[in-house]
Amino acid sequence: xxxxxxxxxxxxxxxxxxxxxxxxxxxxxxxxxxxxxxxxxxxxxxxxxxxxxxxxxxxxxxxxxxxxxxxxxxxxxxxxxxxxxxxxxxxxxxxxxxxxxxxxxxxxxxxxxxxxxxxxxxxxxxxxxxxxxxxxxxxxxxxxxxxxxxxxxxxxxxxxxxxxxxxxxxxxxxxxxxxxxxxxxxxxxxxxxxxxxxxxxxxxxxxxxxxxxxxxxxxxxxxxxxxxxxxxxxxxxxxxxxxxxxxxxxxxxxxxxxxxxxxxxxxxxxxxxxxxxxxxxxxxxxxxxxxxxxxxxxxxxxxxxxxxxxxxxxxxxxxxxxxxxxxxxxxxxxxxxxxxxxxxxxxxxxxxxxxxxxxxxxxxxxxxxxxxxxxxxxxxxxxxxxxxxxxxxxxxxxxxxxxxxxxxxxxxxxxxxxxxxxxxxxxxxxxxxxxxxxxxxxxxxxxxxxxxxxxxxxxxxxxxxxxxxxxxxxxxxxxxxxxxxxxx
Numbered sequence: 001x002x003x004x005x006x007x008x009x010x011x012x013x014x015x016x017x018x019x020x021x022x023x024x025x026x027x028x029x030x031x032x033x034x035x036x037x038x039x040x041x042x043x044x045x046x047x048x049x050x051x052x053x054x055x056x057x058x059x060x061x062x063x064x065x066x067x068x069x070x071x072x073x074x075x076x077x078x079x080x081x082x083x084x085x086x087x088x089x090x091x092x093x094x095x096x097x098x099x100x101x102x103x104x105x106x107x108x109x110x111x112x113x114x115x116x117x118x119x120x121x122x123x124x125x126x127x128x129x130x131x132x133x134x135x136x137x138x139x140x141x142x143x144x145x146x147x148x149x150x151x152x153x154x155x156x157x158x159x160x161x162x163x164x165x166x167x168x169x170x171x172x173x174x175x176x177x178x179x180x181x182x183x184x185x186x187x188x189x190x191x192x193x194x195x196x197x198x199x200x201x202x203x204x205x206x207x208x209x210x211x212x213x214x215x216x217x218x219x220x221x222x223x224x225x226x227x228x229x230x231x232x233x234x235x236x237x238x239x240x241x242x243x244x245x246x247x248x249x250x251x252x253x254x255x256x257x258x259x260x261x262x263x264x265x266x267x268x269x270x271x272x273x274x275x276x277x278x279x280x281x282x283x284x285x286x287x288x289x290x291x292x293x294x295x296x297x298x299x300x301x302x303x304x305x306x307x308x309x310x311x312x313x314x315x316x317x318x319x320x321x322x323x324x325x326x327x328x329x330x331x332x333x334x335x336x337x338x339x340x341x342x343x344x345x346x347x348x349x350x351x352x353x354x355x356x357x358x359x360x361x362x363x364x365x366x367x368x369x370x371x372x373x374x375x376x377x378x379x380x381x382x383x384x385x386x387x388x389x390x391x392x393x394x395x396x397x398x399x400x401x402x403x404x405x406x407x408x409x410x411x412x413x414x415x416x417x418x419x420x421x422x423x424x425x426x427x428x429x430x431x432x433x434x435x436x437x438x439x440x441x442x443x444x445x446x447x448x449x450x451x452x453x454x455x456x457x458x459x460x461x462x463x464x465x466x467x468x469x470x471x472x473x474x475x476x477x478x479x480x481x482x483x484x485x486x487x488x
Contacts, residue, residue, distance in 0.1 A: 049069070068125055099467055219265075225436055226289055239290045240341050
Protein backbone atom coordinates (compact mmCIF):
# COMPACT_ATOMS: atom_id res chain seq x y z
CA UNK A 1 0.00 0.00 0.00
CA UNK A 2 2.89 2.36 0.80
CA UNK A 3 4.26 2.02 -2.76
CA UNK A 4 0.86 2.68 -4.25
CA UNK A 5 0.42 5.93 -2.33
CA UNK A 6 4.01 7.00 -3.00
CA UNK A 7 3.42 6.74 -6.73
CA UNK A 8 0.15 8.62 -6.63
CA UNK A 9 -2.27 5.78 -7.37
CA UNK A 10 -4.44 4.42 -4.59
CA UNK A 11 -5.86 0.92 -4.47
CA UNK A 12 -8.37 2.15 -1.90
CA UNK A 13 -9.61 4.83 -4.28
CA UNK A 14 -9.89 2.24 -7.01
CA UNK A 15 -11.84 -0.10 -4.79
CA UNK A 16 -14.37 2.63 -4.15
CA UNK A 17 -14.37 4.63 -7.37
CA UNK A 18 -13.02 2.01 -9.74
CA UNK A 19 -13.70 3.60 -13.10
CA UNK A 20 -14.40 7.27 -12.59
CA UNK A 21 -16.97 9.02 -14.76
CA UNK A 22 -15.67 10.70 -17.90
CA UNK A 23 -17.05 12.94 -20.55
CA UNK A 24 -18.90 10.49 -22.86
CA UNK A 25 -17.55 12.33 -25.90
CA UNK A 26 -14.00 11.56 -24.74
CA UNK A 27 -14.54 7.98 -23.55
CA UNK A 28 -14.52 5.29 -26.26
CA UNK A 29 -17.33 2.83 -25.66
CA UNK A 30 -16.39 -0.73 -24.81
CA UNK A 31 -16.36 -3.04 -27.78
CA UNK A 32 -17.86 -6.50 -27.33
CA UNK A 33 -17.90 -9.42 -29.77
CA UNK A 34 -19.24 -12.96 -29.37
CA UNK A 35 -16.84 -15.43 -30.96
CA UNK A 36 -16.12 -19.14 -31.20
CA UNK A 37 -13.04 -21.30 -31.63
CA UNK A 38 -12.64 -25.06 -32.07
CA UNK A 39 -10.13 -26.60 -29.69
CA UNK A 40 -9.39 -30.33 -29.57
CA UNK A 41 -12.33 -30.88 -31.90
CA UNK A 42 -14.83 -29.11 -29.63
CA UNK A 43 -16.36 -25.65 -30.07
CA UNK A 44 -15.63 -23.08 -27.37
CA UNK A 45 -17.80 -19.96 -27.30
CA UNK A 46 -16.37 -16.86 -25.70
CA UNK A 47 -16.94 -13.13 -25.32
CA UNK A 48 -14.23 -10.68 -26.38
CA UNK A 49 -14.24 -7.22 -24.82
CA UNK A 50 -12.02 -4.25 -25.69
CA UNK A 51 -12.35 -1.54 -23.05
CA UNK A 52 -10.57 1.05 -20.91
CA UNK A 53 -10.40 1.15 -17.12
CA UNK A 54 -9.60 4.43 -15.34
CA UNK A 55 -7.05 4.69 -12.55
CA UNK A 56 -7.72 7.26 -9.86
CA UNK A 57 -5.63 8.70 -7.07
CA UNK A 58 -6.56 8.81 -3.38
CA UNK A 59 -8.73 11.87 -3.99
CA UNK A 60 -10.68 10.15 -6.76
CA UNK A 61 -9.02 12.13 -9.55
CA UNK A 62 -8.48 10.16 -12.76
CA UNK A 63 -4.76 9.92 -13.47
CA UNK A 64 -4.58 7.29 -16.20
CA UNK A 65 -6.56 5.10 -18.59
CA UNK A 66 -5.61 1.45 -19.12
CA UNK A 67 -6.80 -0.30 -22.28
CA UNK A 68 -7.30 -4.06 -22.21
CA UNK A 69 -8.79 -6.90 -24.23
CA UNK A 70 -10.53 -9.58 -22.17
CA UNK A 71 -11.65 -13.00 -23.38
CA UNK A 72 -14.14 -14.80 -21.14
CA UNK A 73 -16.01 -18.06 -21.46
CA UNK A 74 -19.51 -17.54 -20.00
CA UNK A 75 -21.35 -20.15 -18.00
CA UNK A 76 -18.28 -21.91 -16.63
CA UNK A 77 -17.93 -21.03 -12.96
CA UNK A 78 -14.60 -21.32 -11.21
CA UNK A 79 -12.47 -20.58 -14.27
CA UNK A 80 -9.15 -18.87 -13.50
CA UNK A 81 -8.37 -15.46 -14.98
CA UNK A 82 -4.92 -14.70 -16.36
CA UNK A 83 -3.53 -11.20 -16.86
CA UNK A 84 -0.86 -10.89 -19.55
CA UNK A 85 1.53 -8.14 -20.66
CA UNK A 86 4.78 -7.66 -22.53
CA UNK A 87 7.71 -5.54 -21.42
CA UNK A 88 9.81 -2.84 -23.00
CA UNK A 89 9.27 -0.87 -20.86
CA UNK A 90 6.85 0.90 -23.15
CA UNK A 91 5.62 -2.13 -25.10
CA UNK A 92 1.99 -3.00 -25.72
CA UNK A 93 0.66 -6.55 -25.29
CA UNK A 94 0.30 -7.54 -28.94
CA UNK A 95 3.15 -10.08 -28.95
CA UNK A 96 1.61 -12.28 -26.27
CA UNK A 97 -1.87 -11.47 -27.57
CA UNK A 98 -1.51 -12.15 -31.29
CA UNK A 99 1.54 -14.42 -31.47
CA UNK A 100 1.32 -16.58 -28.38
CA UNK A 101 -1.78 -17.05 -26.25
CA UNK A 102 -4.79 -15.15 -27.58
CA UNK A 103 -7.59 -16.98 -29.43
CA UNK A 104 -6.48 -15.30 -32.66
CA UNK A 105 -2.91 -15.58 -33.95
CA UNK A 106 -1.24 -13.55 -36.67
CA UNK A 107 -0.11 -15.89 -39.41
CA UNK A 108 0.51 -15.38 -43.10
CA UNK A 109 -0.94 -11.89 -43.16
CA UNK A 110 -4.19 -12.83 -41.41
CA UNK A 111 -5.61 -13.53 -37.97
CA UNK A 112 -6.43 -17.22 -37.66
CA UNK A 113 -7.74 -19.37 -34.83
CA UNK A 114 -4.92 -20.14 -32.43
CA UNK A 115 -4.83 -23.77 -31.37
CA UNK A 116 -2.31 -22.85 -28.65
CA UNK A 117 -4.50 -20.26 -26.94
CA UNK A 118 -4.68 -20.45 -23.16
CA UNK A 119 -8.39 -19.68 -23.33
CA UNK A 120 -9.09 -23.40 -23.07
CA UNK A 121 -7.93 -23.29 -19.44
CA UNK A 122 -8.39 -19.70 -18.29
CA UNK A 123 -10.12 -16.43 -19.08
CA UNK A 124 -7.56 -13.98 -20.46
CA UNK A 125 -6.99 -10.24 -20.00
CA UNK A 126 -4.30 -8.66 -22.19
CA UNK A 127 -3.17 -5.40 -20.61
CA UNK A 128 -1.53 -2.37 -22.22
CA UNK A 129 0.24 -0.33 -19.51
CA UNK A 130 -0.15 3.44 -19.55
CA UNK A 131 1.72 4.96 -22.48
CA UNK A 132 1.27 1.91 -24.73
CA UNK A 133 -1.48 0.84 -27.12
CA UNK A 134 -4.60 2.92 -26.42
CA UNK A 135 -3.60 3.47 -22.75
CA UNK A 136 -2.73 7.03 -21.75
CA UNK A 137 -1.99 9.20 -18.73
CA UNK A 138 -4.86 11.59 -18.02
CA UNK A 139 -2.50 14.52 -18.67
CA UNK A 140 1.06 14.78 -19.90
CA UNK A 141 2.11 15.66 -16.35
CA UNK A 142 0.57 12.42 -15.07
CA UNK A 143 2.96 10.36 -17.18
CA UNK A 144 5.65 10.51 -14.50
CA UNK A 145 3.30 8.60 -12.19
CA UNK A 146 3.45 5.59 -14.48
CA UNK A 147 6.80 5.69 -16.31
CA UNK A 148 8.91 4.08 -13.61
CA UNK A 149 9.40 0.57 -12.31
CA UNK A 150 7.60 1.25 -9.03
CA UNK A 151 4.87 3.46 -10.51
CA UNK A 152 4.22 0.91 -13.23
CA UNK A 153 3.90 -1.96 -10.75
CA UNK A 154 1.58 0.08 -8.56
CA UNK A 155 -0.71 1.08 -11.42
CA UNK A 156 -1.00 -2.45 -12.83
CA UNK A 157 -1.67 -3.79 -9.34
CA UNK A 158 -4.52 -1.29 -9.10
CA UNK A 159 -5.78 -2.38 -12.51
CA UNK A 160 -5.79 -6.09 -11.64
CA UNK A 161 -7.50 -5.44 -8.34
CA UNK A 162 -10.17 -3.19 -9.87
CA UNK A 163 -10.84 -5.54 -12.81
CA UNK A 164 -11.23 -8.60 -10.60
CA UNK A 165 -13.55 -6.74 -8.23
CA UNK A 166 -15.90 -6.10 -11.14
CA UNK A 167 -15.60 -9.21 -13.24
CA UNK A 168 -14.48 -12.08 -10.97
CA UNK A 169 -15.28 -13.77 -7.70
CA UNK A 170 -13.00 -13.39 -4.70
CA UNK A 171 -12.31 -17.12 -5.04
CA UNK A 172 -11.31 -16.84 -8.71
CA UNK A 173 -7.71 -18.06 -9.15
CA UNK A 174 -5.58 -15.22 -10.53
CA UNK A 175 -2.53 -15.82 -12.73
CA UNK A 176 -0.04 -13.23 -13.99
CA UNK A 177 2.08 -13.64 -17.14
CA UNK A 178 4.85 -11.20 -17.99
CA UNK A 179 7.43 -11.26 -20.74
CA UNK A 180 10.87 -9.62 -20.75
CA UNK A 181 10.70 -6.44 -18.63
CA UNK A 182 7.13 -7.52 -17.98
CA UNK A 183 8.65 -10.15 -15.66
CA UNK A 184 9.56 -7.34 -13.23
CA UNK A 185 5.96 -6.12 -13.49
CA UNK A 186 4.49 -9.58 -12.89
CA UNK A 187 6.74 -10.23 -9.90
CA UNK A 188 6.13 -6.82 -8.35
CA UNK A 189 2.38 -6.99 -8.91
CA UNK A 190 2.26 -10.45 -7.33
CA UNK A 191 3.95 -9.15 -4.20
CA UNK A 192 1.70 -6.08 -4.06
CA UNK A 193 -1.48 -8.12 -4.47
CA UNK A 194 -0.41 -10.50 -1.73
CA UNK A 195 0.18 -7.52 0.56
CA UNK A 196 -3.32 -6.28 -0.22
CA UNK A 197 -4.83 -9.63 0.70
CA UNK A 198 -5.57 -10.77 -2.87
CA UNK A 199 -3.87 -14.19 -3.27
CA UNK A 200 -2.18 -14.99 -6.58
CA UNK A 201 -2.37 -18.60 -7.73
CA UNK A 202 0.57 -18.47 -10.11
CA UNK A 203 3.07 -16.22 -11.87
CA UNK A 204 4.64 -16.93 -15.27
CA UNK A 205 7.99 -15.28 -15.99
CA UNK A 206 8.96 -15.38 -19.68
CA UNK A 207 12.40 -14.28 -20.90
CA UNK A 208 13.15 -11.97 -18.02
CA UNK A 209 14.94 -13.98 -15.39
CA UNK A 210 13.62 -14.86 -11.92
CA UNK A 211 13.52 -11.89 -9.51
CA UNK A 212 14.53 -13.63 -6.27
CA UNK A 213 17.57 -11.50 -5.48
CA UNK A 214 21.31 -12.11 -5.94
CA UNK A 215 21.32 -15.88 -5.54
CA UNK A 216 24.08 -16.63 -8.06
CA UNK A 217 27.56 -15.08 -7.79
CA UNK A 218 28.51 -12.69 -10.58
CA UNK A 219 31.20 -14.97 -12.01
CA UNK A 220 28.72 -17.84 -12.37
CA UNK A 221 26.19 -15.59 -14.12
CA UNK A 222 28.93 -14.54 -16.55
CA UNK A 223 30.04 -18.13 -17.16
CA UNK A 224 26.50 -19.35 -17.79
CA UNK A 225 26.14 -17.13 -20.84
CA UNK A 226 28.34 -19.63 -22.66
CA UNK A 227 25.84 -22.49 -23.18
CA UNK A 228 23.43 -20.41 -25.27
CA UNK A 229 26.29 -18.86 -27.23
CA UNK A 230 27.79 -22.28 -27.94
CA UNK A 231 24.43 -23.48 -29.25
CA UNK A 232 24.17 -20.43 -31.51
CA UNK A 233 27.73 -20.90 -32.72
CA UNK A 234 26.92 -24.48 -33.68
CA UNK A 235 23.84 -23.34 -35.62
CA UNK A 236 26.07 -20.96 -37.60
CA UNK A 237 28.81 -23.55 -38.13
CA UNK A 238 31.37 -21.61 -36.08
CA UNK A 239 31.90 -24.04 -33.20
CA UNK A 240 34.98 -26.31 -33.34
CA UNK A 241 33.98 -29.84 -34.29
CA UNK A 242 35.54 -31.17 -31.10
CA UNK A 243 33.02 -29.18 -29.02
CA UNK A 244 29.91 -29.66 -31.15
CA UNK A 245 27.39 -32.10 -29.74
CA UNK A 246 24.73 -34.14 -31.49
CA UNK A 247 22.45 -31.10 -31.32
CA UNK A 248 22.71 -27.47 -30.18
CA UNK A 249 20.86 -28.34 -26.97
CA UNK A 250 23.34 -31.16 -26.28
CA UNK A 251 26.18 -28.75 -26.94
CA UNK A 252 24.66 -26.27 -24.52
CA UNK A 253 24.44 -28.92 -21.81
CA UNK A 254 28.09 -29.94 -22.25
CA UNK A 255 29.19 -26.30 -22.29
CA UNK A 256 27.21 -25.67 -19.13
CA UNK A 257 29.24 -28.32 -17.31
CA UNK A 258 32.52 -26.71 -18.43
CA UNK A 259 31.27 -23.22 -17.57
CA UNK A 260 30.12 -24.26 -14.12
CA UNK A 261 33.06 -26.49 -13.18
CA UNK A 262 36.00 -24.74 -14.87
CA UNK A 263 35.19 -21.24 -16.12
CA UNK A 264 33.22 -19.85 -13.15
CA UNK A 265 35.80 -20.99 -10.51
CA UNK A 266 38.56 -19.42 -12.60
CA UNK A 267 36.66 -16.12 -12.81
CA UNK A 268 36.20 -16.19 -9.05
CA UNK A 269 39.99 -16.38 -8.57
CA UNK A 270 41.32 -14.27 -11.45
CA UNK A 271 43.92 -12.68 -9.20
CA UNK A 272 45.46 -16.07 -8.50
CA UNK A 273 45.95 -17.00 -12.18
CA UNK A 274 49.30 -16.63 -13.89
CA UNK A 275 49.60 -14.87 -17.24
CA UNK A 276 49.98 -18.25 -18.91
CA UNK A 277 46.85 -19.61 -17.22
CA UNK A 278 44.86 -16.52 -18.25
CA UNK A 279 46.00 -16.88 -21.85
CA UNK A 280 44.99 -20.55 -21.91
CA UNK A 281 41.61 -19.79 -20.36
CA UNK A 282 40.97 -17.02 -22.90
CA UNK A 283 41.61 -19.53 -25.68
CA UNK A 284 39.17 -22.01 -24.15
CA UNK A 285 36.48 -19.37 -23.63
CA UNK A 286 36.78 -18.25 -27.25
CA UNK A 287 36.58 -21.81 -28.56
CA UNK A 288 33.49 -22.58 -26.48
CA UNK A 289 31.60 -19.75 -28.17
CA UNK A 290 33.17 -19.88 -31.64
CA UNK A 291 34.82 -16.46 -31.63
CA UNK A 292 38.40 -15.35 -32.18
CA UNK A 293 40.43 -15.30 -28.94
CA UNK A 294 41.10 -11.59 -29.51
CA UNK A 295 37.45 -10.95 -28.53
CA UNK A 296 38.09 -12.13 -24.97
CA UNK A 297 38.90 -9.26 -22.64
CA UNK A 298 42.26 -10.10 -21.06
CA UNK A 299 41.37 -8.40 -17.77
CA UNK A 300 37.92 -9.88 -17.14
CA UNK A 301 38.37 -12.95 -19.36
CA UNK A 302 34.81 -12.41 -20.60
CA UNK A 303 33.07 -11.49 -23.84
CA UNK A 304 30.20 -8.99 -23.67
CA UNK A 305 26.92 -9.70 -25.40
CA UNK A 306 27.57 -6.91 -27.87
CA UNK A 307 30.99 -8.31 -28.76
CA UNK A 308 29.61 -11.80 -29.30
CA UNK A 309 26.67 -10.66 -31.42
CA UNK A 310 28.85 -8.40 -33.55
CA UNK A 311 31.82 -10.71 -34.05
CA UNK A 312 30.70 -14.32 -34.35
CA UNK A 313 30.13 -13.98 -38.10
CA UNK A 314 32.17 -11.84 -40.53
CA UNK A 315 30.23 -8.76 -41.69
CA UNK A 316 27.05 -9.97 -40.02
CA UNK A 317 25.39 -9.33 -36.69
CA UNK A 318 23.41 -11.83 -34.67
CA UNK A 319 19.92 -10.83 -33.54
CA UNK A 320 19.71 -9.84 -29.88
CA UNK A 321 16.46 -11.75 -29.36
CA UNK A 322 17.29 -14.85 -31.42
CA UNK A 323 20.94 -15.60 -32.03
CA UNK A 324 20.11 -18.01 -34.85
CA UNK A 325 19.14 -14.97 -36.95
CA UNK A 326 21.80 -12.73 -38.50
CA UNK A 327 21.71 -9.59 -40.62
CA UNK A 328 24.26 -7.89 -42.84
CA UNK A 329 26.25 -5.14 -41.20
CA UNK A 330 26.12 -2.03 -43.40
CA UNK A 331 27.61 0.98 -41.57
CA UNK A 332 26.60 3.32 -44.40
CA UNK A 333 22.91 2.48 -44.25
CA UNK A 334 20.54 4.85 -42.50
CA UNK A 335 17.97 3.82 -39.95
CA UNK A 336 14.61 2.94 -41.47
CA UNK A 337 11.47 2.85 -39.39
CA UNK A 338 9.91 -0.49 -40.23
CA UNK A 339 6.23 -1.04 -39.58
CA UNK A 340 5.42 -3.89 -37.22
CA UNK A 341 4.44 -6.90 -39.37
CA UNK A 342 0.68 -7.24 -39.42
CA UNK A 343 0.18 -3.89 -37.65
CA UNK A 344 -2.79 -2.87 -39.79
CA UNK A 345 -4.42 -6.28 -39.30
CA UNK A 346 -4.14 -6.17 -35.52
CA UNK A 347 -5.38 -2.59 -35.28
CA UNK A 348 -8.32 -3.37 -37.58
CA UNK A 349 -9.25 -6.27 -35.30
CA UNK A 350 -9.32 -3.99 -32.26
CA UNK A 351 -11.15 -1.14 -33.96
CA UNK A 352 -13.55 -3.03 -36.21
CA UNK A 353 -13.94 -6.64 -35.11
CA UNK A 354 -14.09 -5.76 -31.43
CA UNK A 355 -15.65 -2.35 -32.06
CA UNK A 356 -13.34 -0.17 -29.97
CA UNK A 357 -13.74 3.18 -31.73
CA UNK A 358 -11.28 5.93 -30.87
CA UNK A 359 -9.25 8.57 -32.66
CA UNK A 360 -6.19 7.71 -30.59
CA UNK A 361 -3.35 5.91 -32.39
CA UNK A 362 -2.50 2.48 -31.03
CA UNK A 363 1.04 3.15 -29.84
CA UNK A 364 3.50 0.52 -30.95
CA UNK A 365 1.53 -0.26 -34.11
CA UNK A 366 0.54 3.23 -35.25
CA UNK A 367 2.57 6.45 -35.21
CA UNK A 368 1.95 8.86 -32.39
CA UNK A 369 0.00 11.90 -33.59
CA UNK A 370 1.81 14.06 -31.04
CA UNK A 371 5.12 15.05 -32.68
CA UNK A 372 6.52 16.24 -29.34
CA UNK A 373 5.81 12.99 -27.50
CA UNK A 374 8.76 10.89 -26.37
CA UNK A 375 8.58 7.09 -26.29
CA UNK A 376 7.87 5.73 -22.82
CA UNK A 377 11.18 3.88 -22.74
CA UNK A 378 13.08 7.16 -23.09
CA UNK A 379 11.30 8.59 -20.04
CA UNK A 380 11.61 5.51 -17.82
CA UNK A 381 12.98 5.54 -14.29
CA UNK A 382 14.43 2.08 -13.63
CA UNK A 383 14.82 2.68 -9.90
CA UNK A 384 13.49 -0.41 -8.15
CA UNK A 385 14.60 0.48 -4.65
CA UNK A 386 18.41 0.54 -4.71
CA UNK A 387 19.61 4.08 -5.42
CA UNK A 388 23.21 3.60 -4.28
CA UNK A 389 26.12 4.85 -6.43
CA UNK A 390 27.18 1.22 -6.95
CA UNK A 391 23.75 0.33 -8.35
CA UNK A 392 23.83 3.34 -10.66
CA UNK A 393 27.31 2.43 -11.90
CA UNK A 394 26.18 -1.15 -12.51
CA UNK A 395 23.20 0.09 -14.53
CA UNK A 396 25.42 2.26 -16.75
CA UNK A 397 27.95 -0.53 -17.29
CA UNK A 398 25.22 -3.04 -18.15
CA UNK A 399 23.59 -0.66 -20.61
CA UNK A 400 26.90 -0.03 -22.37
CA UNK A 401 27.52 -3.78 -22.62
CA UNK A 402 24.04 -4.42 -24.01
CA UNK A 403 23.11 -6.54 -21.02
CA UNK A 404 19.81 -4.85 -20.10
CA UNK A 405 18.83 -3.16 -16.83
CA UNK A 406 20.09 -4.81 -13.63
CA UNK A 407 18.81 -4.39 -10.13
CA UNK A 408 15.58 -6.37 -9.90
CA UNK A 409 14.29 -6.55 -6.36
CA UNK A 410 13.41 -10.02 -4.96
CA UNK A 411 9.70 -9.37 -5.55
CA UNK A 412 8.77 -12.94 -6.42
CA UNK A 413 10.72 -14.39 -3.48
CA UNK A 414 8.88 -12.11 -1.08
CA UNK A 415 5.53 -12.96 -2.67
CA UNK A 416 6.24 -16.70 -2.34
CA UNK A 417 7.31 -16.27 1.27
CA UNK A 418 4.04 -14.47 2.06
CA UNK A 419 1.90 -17.09 0.30
CA UNK A 420 2.91 -20.72 0.67
CA UNK A 421 0.56 -21.71 -2.17
CA UNK A 422 1.93 -19.32 -4.81
CA UNK A 423 3.59 -21.19 -7.70
CA UNK A 424 5.98 -19.77 -10.30
CA UNK A 425 6.74 -20.88 -13.86
CA UNK A 426 9.89 -19.49 -15.51
CA UNK A 427 10.62 -19.88 -19.22
CA UNK A 428 13.63 -18.94 -21.34
CA UNK A 429 14.72 -19.47 -24.93
CA UNK A 430 18.01 -21.25 -25.62
CA UNK A 431 19.01 -18.69 -28.29
CA UNK A 432 18.07 -15.54 -26.37
CA UNK A 433 21.16 -13.39 -25.80
CA UNK A 434 19.44 -11.55 -22.95
CA UNK A 435 18.66 -14.62 -20.84
CA UNK A 436 20.18 -17.94 -19.87
CA UNK A 437 18.39 -21.24 -19.55
CA UNK A 438 21.36 -22.59 -17.63
CA UNK A 439 21.34 -19.71 -15.15
CA UNK A 440 17.63 -20.24 -14.44
CA UNK A 441 18.15 -23.95 -13.92
CA UNK A 442 21.07 -23.52 -11.52
CA UNK A 443 19.36 -20.68 -9.68
CA UNK A 444 16.50 -23.01 -8.81
CA UNK A 445 18.88 -25.49 -7.20
CA UNK A 446 20.23 -22.74 -4.93
CA UNK A 447 16.82 -21.90 -3.43
CA UNK A 448 15.55 -23.20 -0.12
CA UNK A 449 13.23 -26.24 -0.36
CA UNK A 450 10.04 -24.28 0.25
CA UNK A 451 10.68 -22.15 -2.84
CA UNK A 452 12.40 -24.83 -4.93
CA UNK A 453 9.31 -27.06 -4.90
CA UNK A 454 7.04 -24.29 -6.18
CA UNK A 455 9.29 -23.04 -8.98
CA UNK A 456 9.17 -24.68 -12.41
CA UNK A 457 12.06 -23.82 -14.75
CA UNK A 458 11.72 -24.50 -18.48
CA UNK A 459 13.94 -24.04 -21.53
CA UNK A 460 12.63 -23.88 -25.11
CA UNK A 461 14.30 -24.16 -28.50
CA UNK A 462 13.70 -20.57 -29.50
CA UNK A 463 14.72 -17.02 -28.74
CA UNK A 464 13.36 -14.26 -26.53
CA UNK A 465 9.95 -14.74 -28.18
CA UNK A 466 10.25 -18.53 -28.19
CA UNK A 467 6.61 -18.88 -29.25
CA UNK A 468 7.60 -17.76 -32.76
CA UNK A 469 8.88 -21.32 -33.23
CA UNK A 470 5.91 -23.60 -33.87
CA UNK A 471 7.36 -26.50 -31.89
CA UNK A 472 8.29 -24.30 -28.94
CA UNK A 473 4.89 -22.59 -29.00
CA UNK A 474 3.05 -25.91 -28.84
CA UNK A 475 5.18 -27.11 -25.95
CA UNK A 476 5.00 -23.79 -24.07
CA UNK A 477 1.22 -23.64 -24.38
CA UNK A 478 0.84 -27.23 -23.18
CA UNK A 479 3.19 -26.61 -20.25
CA UNK A 480 1.30 -23.48 -19.21
CA UNK A 481 -2.05 -25.25 -19.58
CA UNK A 482 -0.88 -27.88 -17.11
CA UNK A 483 0.53 -25.19 -14.81
CA UNK A 484 -2.77 -23.28 -14.71
CA UNK A 485 -4.91 -26.39 -14.27
CA UNK A 486 -2.44 -27.87 -11.76
CA UNK A 487 -1.82 -31.01 -13.78
CA UNK A 488 1.52 -32.81 -13.35
